[in-house]
């Protein structure tokens with residue numbers, strides 16, 4: 001076990017290279033299940049979740065070739081390139097031991113049933129950020145011709161004569177269910193219409209990759225997607241989009257510490273809602289083109305103020321739930337009161353008691369938290385039970401007096417590539433030590 005020790009007080013200045021997006025990479029890594037041809041993905045981040053999905057794909061019979069070494073001390077290394085060969089799938093069962101480590105494992109269900117007519121995945125079970133069911137994934141697969149059976153903690157989807165096509169109406173825009181159905185529908189015998197799909201940028205990245213494999217998907221990123229099934233998909237090479245949540249987290253660090261960071265490779269369009277809040281609170285935001293010293297990206301500079309703000313998490317293009325905890329860390333040291341409402345997941349305020357241990361003043365009432373800004377935080381040992389909550393504690397540590405010790409570092413390693421290297425390179429005092 002390891003922990004992070006952060007000595008707060010340094011303003012962050014410089015360039016932070018933004019890695020490939022974890023939440024785009026995971027569905028993209030399931031596309032090789034749809035074709036006997038090799039699929040090559042570039043710009044994959046070095047993260048624990050990527051390794052977990054590799055284990056699952058290996059278990060199913062996908063062979064994987066990895067190029068690109070370990071991340072450097074500053075994190076300024078190219079993302080990894082992996083080639084996935086799904087020509088000899090030997091198994092269509094995703095077992096509990098792997099699925100329990102990562103909910104996104106459910107994303108193998110759609111592609112496997114589409115290509116092999118039979119797929120079994122362990123139910124993902126409970127989760128630290130509330131009860132996260134998979135009913136939307138299953139209803140959507142049923143709507144396009146799969147039979148679903150739940151038994152002994154496993155879900156089995158079958159379609160021995162192939163998926164047929166049909167209309168899927170999502171009552172809630174689910175990112176994972178939209179991704180599952182996009183992959184499955186690509187090999188359906190008919191046409192699939194999706195009403196109210198998720199519109200996140202990661203959905204567009206997946207659809208672009210599937211289309212370069214030969215799929216016929218129109219409308220990704222809008223409120224209505226049509227997929228005309230094709231009998232076969234082919235190999236392709238695709239580069240994973242930049243991680244908007246990683247970029248947003250460093251953007252918050254720039255404002256909290258009164259610094260100036262160039263988020264290299266970040267895409268401002270994908271970060272629209274969060275950049276809007278940052279401008280409101282005291283950020284100067286500029287898109288920068290590539291030049292001799294960097295590859296271009298989004299520059300976030302503090303204007304010296306941190307004003308309180310209100311936000312409500314919503315599906316894209318609204319404010320992302322994956323940034324709620326980090327913005328709460330900012331609200332904790334902003335002037336005046338902020339109200340932060342979590343409308344996507346229940347029970348996603350586990351960072352609140354830990355932020356309070358550092359001196360924050362937060363009152364939770366149902367799905368809303370009222371945060372009254374304080375003048376100073378004081379470092380302390382803290383721990384969090386999920387990835388983004390852990391990042392909010394690291395951000396608070398960057399401005400706290402003294403040392404903040406972040407325990408359970410494995411949460412951060414699930415989603416932030418080379419965190420301490422990237423922070424140190426822009427002036428933070430942070431080190432990883434055995435816990």
Ligand code: UD1
Nearest residue numbers: 023104132133134135136137172173174175176322344345
């Ligand atoms: C994905 C992201 C996660 C992000 C979330 C919302 C990945 C790997 N993870 O998770 O980081 O926080 O989107 O942007 O990309 N729901 C149901 N039934 C279902 C599925 C979802 O009721 O079958 C509900 C969920 O409980 C939640 C809402 O729908 O309230 C949205 O969840 P969803 O978009 O599916 O999240 P994930 O795809 O799991």
